Amino acid sequence: MKEHKIRVVLLFGGRSGEHEVSLNSARSIYRAIDRNRYDVETIGINKQGQWFWGVLPQDVLEKGFPETGQALQVTLAVDPSKPRFIALDGSPLPDEGRFDVIFPVLHGPYGEDGTLQGLLEMANVPYVGSGVLGSSLGMDKDRMKVVFLDKQLPLARYITLLRSDYFNDQEAWVKDIEAKIGYPCFVKPANLGSSVGISKAHHRTELMEALNVAAAFDRKLVVEENITGREIEVAVLGNDQPQASLPGEILPAEEFYSYEAKYSDIGSSLKIPAPLDESVVQRLRGMAIEAFRAVEASGLGRVDFFVTDKNEIVLNEINTLPGFTEISMYPKLWEATGISYSNLIDQLINLGLERYKDKQNCKISRT
Incomplete structure (x- = not known):
């Protein structure tokens, strides 16, 4: 047959x-x-x-x-x-x-x-992929951080503000950011990925420009302190029992891993697996799974970190639908961990079907 x-x-x-x-x-x-x-x-x-x-x-x-x-x-x-x-x-x-x-x-x-x-x-x-809650939490950098903090995961200092509040009193918000975050800092739209709308500000003029740029993309803005450290990413795969890949390191050609640095041929490179102490590798993999579970992600996710020269780990964010070209970090991490690109597609489809089947076991009424 x-x-x-x-x-x-x-x-x-x-x-x-x-x-x-x-x-x-x-x-x-x-x-x-x-x-x-x-x-x-x-x-x-x-x-x-x-x-x-x-x-x-x-x-x-x-x-x-x-x-x-x-x-x-x-x-x-x-x-x-x-x-x-x-x-x-x-x-x-x-x-x-x-x-x-x-x-x-x-x-x-x-x-x-x-x-x-x-x-x-x-x-x-x-x-395939996360459900409504996991997807929405994974997209909103502000709500994501609230959930991470609840799980006592280490984050950089940050401030969240609404576009309307900022435009109503720009001077007050700039002073507040300078007092609580300082320079340099990163300004981001709360609900975008691939570094779209993200800027690094070194002084007040750049900060105001960065806030205007981010405000063009979203009504909610997040300002984060700059963390000096290596940019490390870990891929996660699974539903209720997720697994984490070996970590990879990003060596951006620009001052930070901007949209252009990610998707243009301007010299950015990846080190997979990242050269890290084994104890740091295990902590990163464990923390990636914690972050994945914290937002109730499923299927796939890429968790981004900073690792300082003292081997301190700072969690940056989770991406519940990361770039998926054959040369993107997510599939490359799994390739280094032992899962080919084609096999990864198979597993993700099976995980989506598994999640659906599990949900069909839930009652929708008392009778």
């Missing part, structure tokens, strides 16, 4: 400043996924939020998204009894738009922040 292939929908693009990162991640997954085990359908989401059936990430990278009317627009039917995609114009879809699991490769807002996950939960479909 012919073995049933798992039908996977690869979802990519999205309304986010990390749109292009998503396209590159999806291209790598589409190329590497085992076609003997999976039938793969693709849905690309343009920056306006329109969903197009059958567009390929490679084509979008080369030519951009098709114009409305030139490709089949679809939507997810929120029907828990028969989850499927339907074409907006009523056109038939392969296998009536049905599927076994969705693999979202949507970095940033409207993909990694719990909004998409809420839609998928309403439709009662299996998907």
Whole structure:
């Protein structure tokens, strides 16, 4: 008997400043996924939020998204009894738009922040990665830090402020940041990844410029103290019993690991595994799992740290849907730990299906 292939929908693009990162991640997954085990359908989401059936990430990278009317627009039917995609114009879809699991490769807002996950939960479909809570906590740097502090994980000093409050009294907020954080400091939008909108400020003029930049991306801003140390990252894989990879070190070509340093060929490099004392390695791996569990992540996550010259560890953040190209840190860390890129895709799909199956065991009523 012919073995049933798992039908996977690869979802990519999205309304986010990390749109292009998503396209590159999806291209790598589409190329590497085992076609003997999976039938793969693709849905690309343009920056306006329109969903197009059958567009390929490679084509979008080369030519951009098709114009409305030139490709089949679809939507997810929120029907828990028969989850499927339907074409907006009523056109038939392969296998009536049905599927076994969705693999979202949507970095940033409207993909990694719990909004998409809420839609998928309403439709009662299996998907790869964290659920609503894990995704939203993993995206919001302010709420994430509150949870980490509750678990007594070591963090840099920080201040959170709202864009509206800052613009109402800029002088007072600048003085407060100078008194409590000092220079240099980092200014970040609370709800973005890939270092989008992040600046390092060395004095008051740069601080005000940085706050204006971050405020263009989010209503909530986070200002953090500068930690002098090595930038170390650990990958986590699993659901209830997660495992941590060997740590890797980032050697940024710029003063910090900016968007350009991450995704442009300007000399940044990775050391995998990072040259660290074994005791530090074990502490990092253990703390990565603690952080993963603290936000109730599932499937995958990359946890970022600083390690000082005294081997002190400072937790920076968790990313619940890290970059996933073949040369991205997350898959490279697992490759060094013994899991190939293709095998990693398999495990993530299985974890998504496992999480879905476990949730089906929960009652939704008393009767």
